[in-house]
Structures are given as C-alpha cells and as structure tokens.
Amino acid sequence: MTYWTEKVFGHVRAIVRGRVPEAFINRCVRDDVRIKDIRRIDQTSMAFTLALADVKRIRPILRATDCRIRFLDRRGFPFLMMRLTSRAGIVVGCVAGLFALFLLSNMVWNIEIDGADPKLEQQIRTSLKKMNVHVGSIEFFLPPLATIEGKLAGELDEATWVGVSKDGTTYHIEVVQKELPEDKESLEPRDLVAAKEARIKKMFVEKGVAKVETDTVVSPGDLLVSGAIGKDGNPTFVAAKGEVIGETWYRSTTTVPLKMTYQTFTGKTYTKHRLSVFGFDVPIWGWKARPFAHAKQETVEKPFHFLFWDLPISYKKVIVRATDVTHRQLNEAEAVKVGRENARKELLSQLPKGAKITFESVERRTVENGAVCLNLFFTVEENIAKPRPFIPEQRRQSLQKKQKEKPVP
Amino acid sequence: MARKWRNKLQEWFVAHTDLPADVIMDLPRVTMIGRLHIYIENHKGVLTFTKEELRLSMKNGQILIKGRDFVLKTILPEEILLEGTIRSVEFIDE
Structure with a gap:
C-alpha cells in the first residue's frame, strides 16, 4: 500500500534494532508517528517504512526505547530529485537533446521550386532569402504562407502564378512561368x-x-x-x-x-504574443485587453512541431493596429x-x-x-x-x- | 461493586437494543478476509510480533494470532492490519 503522498513526499525503509523492538512500535503508535509494513527480521530487529517527514521525530523514541536505527532505502520524489541533481549532466543533456530535436523539427530543411527555369529559380531564392526563408531558418519567425506568396508574386514579373505550400519541414514553391512571346516582327x-x-x-x-x-x-x-x-x-x-x-x-x-466618414490607421501598433495550448490562449507578452479605443487586429498562428507530429501548442501573434475615425466635410x-x-x-x-x-x-x-x-x-x-x-x-x-x-x- | 453493575447494564443494553457490542462494551472487533488479512480494532498495544505470531493486549486479556509470513501493514492507535497466512486466532484470559 503505497499512497501517492508517499511518492510525492518520499519515504524511507529502515531497520530498528533493540532488545524489545515491540516497545518501539508501541511508542511510535502512541506518539502518532506513522510506521507501516513492519516485518520481523530476527530476535532483536524489525524492518519498517517511515515517511520522510517523520524521520526527525523518531530520534526521541529511539532514545526512550533503547533502540538503534539503520536506513536501508530511500524512495520517492525528493530522493529522485536528489539523485537527478547528482547526475545533472545527464539530465541537462537529455533536456538539451529534446530541445535540439524540437528546434530542428521547426526548421526549414528544404525549399523545392517547381516550374521555374534556372534564372527564375535563382531570383526566387534571393527574394525568399530577403524574407528570411532559407534552409535552416526557424519557422516561428517566418511570415505566413499567404504573405510569402503575395510578395513573390509581386516581385516576379516573369511568373503568372506563384503557389507556396508547406509539407513538414519542406517548402514547395510552384511557379507558372509566363510564356513571353519573342518580340518577332509580324510578317x-x-x-x-x-x-x-x-x-x-x-x-x-x-x-x-x-x-x-x-x-x-x-x-x-x-x-x-x-x-x-x-x-x-x-x-x-x-x-x-x-x-x-x-x-x-x-x-x-x-x-x-x-460628408464622409472613413477609418485611417494611425500607425500605432500593439503586438500581443500568445501561446495557444489545446485551444486556450495563454498570454506571454502583451497583457492589455484593449490597447486602443478604435483598432483592427490580425492574428498570425504558428503551430509547433515535434518530429512529424503537430503539437497541440501553437504560437499566436496578434497585431492590433490603432485606427482613427475621420470625418471629412x-x-x-x-x-x-x-x-x-x-x-x-x-x-x-x-x-x-x-x-x-x-x-x-x-x-x-x-x-x-x-x-x-x-x-x-x-x-x-x-x-x-x-x-x-x-x-x-x-x-x-x-x-x-x-x-x-x-x-x- | 459499581463495576459489576456497569457490566450488567452494558450486557442488558446489547441484549435489548440493536447497537453493536463492540461500541458499547469496548470489545475488540476482528475482521478477517479469508486467511490473508486480519483487521483488529480496539487493541491496546503490541506485546510480541514475529513472523509467526502477533500478540496484542486487550481490555481484558490478550489476543494471539498465529500463522506464517506476517507483515504489519498498518498500525494506528486503535487499529491494526496484519497480512500473511493466518492459522489461528486465540483469546487468552488474564
């Protein structure tokens, strides 16, 4: 019978040795020191289990009953922690390893470009690099796909259509190139x-x-x-x-x-960072509920990955832009x-x-x-x-x- | 004399009401689950405890439990839970 309280607070196994170990048991019961799993070993000794918190209270009982104690085993969370701190290196290593794996799972590993000739491909890669999208960049800091798509489409004159999609750690960029007719003289x-x-x-x-x-x-x-x-x-x-x-x-x-009423952006923005865990938003930075009287907000959400799984945790960035209502007469x-x-x-x-x-x-x-x-x-x-x-x-x-x-x- | 009267009164109470005897007369209540567990309430302390024997002090006399592989799972001021293979439970008058 091990209760969760013992696991959390720790317990010890010990052997009491004395002329009459029963006296020790009775004294423990009287002084409300909870001992359990008592087992006779031989004429003069018994083994028992004791909560870690009661170890100090056992001294006067030992003295009164003329017994000696020897500890055998330490179990539970406090001892686990002690052992872990003595092996800090391994623990730090494990945590660092997991963190590295997590970081690598959220990294861009490959950018595939389809449908572009080498020249256009080079152009796409340079403009992607300008947006920080390159092999090895961390995904949370990248703009959303739609933004990348829009920017690429704007920058590339030779493309009729640019599609950006993401599959795990790989970005696929599909381009439909304009068939520029050669400017031939019409004969x-x-x-x-x-x-x-x-x-x-x-x-x-x-x-x-x-x-x-x-x-x-x-x-x-x-x-x-x-x-x-x-x-x-x-x-x-x-x-x-x-x-x-x-x-x-x-x-x-x-x-x-x-007479006209229209909204203009004042240029002031307020950024809130949220960690969305199982659909609940946990604010990390940016605590004001309503930073501006009139505002519009947009949300960028980035899911976290671990190896090939999508974690139910995602990073949310809410950008609140202050607006001004102007009347024009x-x-x-x-x-x-x-x-x-x-x-x-x-x-x-x-x-x-x-x-x-x-x-x-x-x-x-x-x-x-x-x-x-x-x-x-x-x-x-x-x-x-x-x-x-x-x-x-x-x-x-x-x-x-x-x-x-x-x-x- | 007064003690005898009190005992008489208690016995009468047990005989003529439905109240359990252990509550009124401060008797030990012994519960056994097969021969694996034995649960004793209202004991007055451990006299001897070995692998084969547990002797408890009672209000009048002792209770002696014999068997094999005894482990005292829990011991509280008024109750005891003993585990093992129980062979006999014996009441000893003083």
Whole structure:
C-alpha cells in the first residue's frame, strides 16, 4: 500500500534494532508517528517504512526505547530529485537533446521550386532569402504562407502564378512561368484600322501607306494605314506598322459625397504574443485587453512541431493596429475638384499607355442627397491604330477590280 | 461493586437494543478476509510480533494470532492490519 503522498513526499525503509523492538512500535503508535509494513527480521530487529517527514521525530523514541536505527532505502520524489541533481549532466543533456530535436523539427530543411527555369529559380531564392526563408531558418519567425506568396508574386514579373505550400519541414514553391512571346516582327500582311471613333491628330507611319489625313474624323474599322504598297496594278504587301494619334471623346459621371466618414490607421501598433495550448490562449507578452479605443487586429498562428507530429501548442501573434475615425466635410468646390480627379484617374486606367487628357469640362453639376453629381466631358489623345490582317490574294483581286472600274467614268 | 453493575447494564443494553457490542462494551472487533488479512480494532498495544505470531493486549486479556509470513501493514492507535497466512486466532484470559 503505497499512497501517492508517499511518492510525492518520499519515504524511507529502515531497520530498528533493540532488545524489545515491540516497545518501539508501541511508542511510535502512541506518539502518532506513522510506521507501516513492519516485518520481523530476527530476535532483536524489525524492518519498517517511515515517511520522510517523520524521520526527525523518531530520534526521541529511539532514545526512550533503547533502540538503534539503520536506513536501508530511500524512495520517492525528493530522493529522485536528489539523485537527478547528482547526475545533472545527464539530465541537462537529455533536456538539451529534446530541445535540439524540437528546434530542428521547426526548421526549414528544404525549399523545392517547381516550374521555374534556372534564372527564375535563382531570383526566387534571393527574394525568399530577403524574407528570411532559407534552409535552416526557424519557422516561428517566418511570415505566413499567404504573405510569402503575395510578395513573390509581386516581385516576379516573369511568373503568372506563384503557389507556396508547406509539407513538414519542406517548402514547395510552384511557379507558372509566363510564356513571353519573342518580340518577332509580324510578317503577315496587315492593315492598321481605327479602334474607335476619333479625329486624326498625328500619324507616324513606319511601314505601309497612310490612307487618311490629319483632321479627318474616322469611325471604328476605318482603314488608316494600308499594307498594300507600290503600284495599284501590282502591289506588294507588308505588315503595316505605325502610330496614329487620334483625338477621342469621353463622357463620365461621378458622385462625390460631401460628408464622409472613413477609418485611417494611425500607425500605432500593439503586438500581443500568445501561446495557444489545446485551444486556450495563454498570454506571454502583451497583457492589455484593449490597447486602443478604435483598432483592427490580425492574428498570425504558428503551430509547433515535434518530429512529424503537430503539437497541440501553437504560437499566436496578434497585431492590433490603432485606427482613427475621420470625418471629412467638403464644400461644393472641393467636391468638384475631388470628383474631377477621380474621374480622370478612372478614365486613364481604362485607356492604353501613352494616352493623355487634353481637355476636360464639367457639363452638368447637381447637388442632391448631400452629394455632388458631376457629368464630365474629356478630350483625349491616344493611339487608335489596331492591326487587321488580310489575305494578299483577295486584296490583289479587289484592287484590280477597283482599277478596272476607275477609268470607266 | 459499581463495576459489576456497569457490566450488567452494558450486557442488558446489547441484549435489548440493536447497537453493536463492540461500541458499547469496548470489545475488540476482528475482521478477517479469508486467511490473508486480519483487521483488529480496539487493541491496546503490541506485546510480541514475529513472523509467526502477533500478540496484542486487550481490555481484558490478550489476543494471539498465529500463522506464517506476517507483515504489519498498518498500525494506528486503535487499529491494526496484519497480512500473511493466518492459522489461528486465540483469546487468552488474564
């Protein structure tokens, strides 16, 4: 009968030797010293078990009954601790070994990159290194996968898609590379036609024959530069190339509320560190429950691993960003200015590169429901040329037909 | 004389109520589990204890337990738990 209390507080086995050991037992019972598992050894001695806490109280009893004691065995937690401290080296070694194993289980061991050519692979590895993701880095300090993915996608122009996944201690990075077409000269015969209704401003023709003059108004599909050059009777066909700058017109409507409430980040952040154990959050650092009056928070969670197991413990980082609620009150003139700016940006985002707004005017301005409504008119200069291939044989026939018709009248 | 009267009264109480005798008359209560354990309450101290014998002091007289491989598992002021192979339990009058 060993109770848990004995295990925790320790107990000793001892032999009492004296002329009448029974007297010792009776005296122990009287003085409320708990002894147990008493066994007679011979005429003058008995073995018994005693709680460690009672060892000191046994001295006067021994003296009174004229007995001597010899300790045999020490058991229980206090003695275990004593033995462990005397073998501190082994204990420290075991703990350090486990810690090393734990650390190594949470380390990046391999980064596999699929679908990238050597050049892009090198590029990926350097940008990963910038984010501290390399072989041997500890996982808790790495950004979450989505962030890595986003950053890689932003940095790599040559990739259409980047996928980052993690399998144990290995990061897999999958890349779909853009098939960049070689910028070859199009050898197919083609014309340039108008993409939209416009008035021609300037023409820069590299190849082909200009068919329109400046200041003429063209509608979509009108021939601008012909790919047929040379005599009408026997033309040669080329791929027309050039830029036709036309003046185009746009109308747009924007609404700007006069009163606006919006949130801005003040830039102040408060970071809380949590250890999540079996779903319960144990705060480690960052104790304030509500550090800011208005705030938004984001949570990053990192599970701990040990060898191939996911431990039910994870590290959680909660970043609280302070926000400010701002009210903006505009007068009408300001609202118009904002509305024009917005409309301009929106229009330019839809137009090809190199387009520029040459003229803009407010056609109508109304105020209703606390918002300014603007109807705007823009004049834009942009390249309106659009290639249109043709079949040389058909073109030749149609040209010949035209020529035949010509001299008749 | 008074002692005799008290004993008489106690015996009458035991005979005419359902109260257990050990409570009223301060007698030892001995519980045995087969011949493995013996549990004795209301003892008045150990007189001898060896591997083959346990002699306890009682209110009037002694109790002598004989057997083999005796171990005193627990000993408290009023109770004793003895383990071993018990052969006999004997009451000895003074």
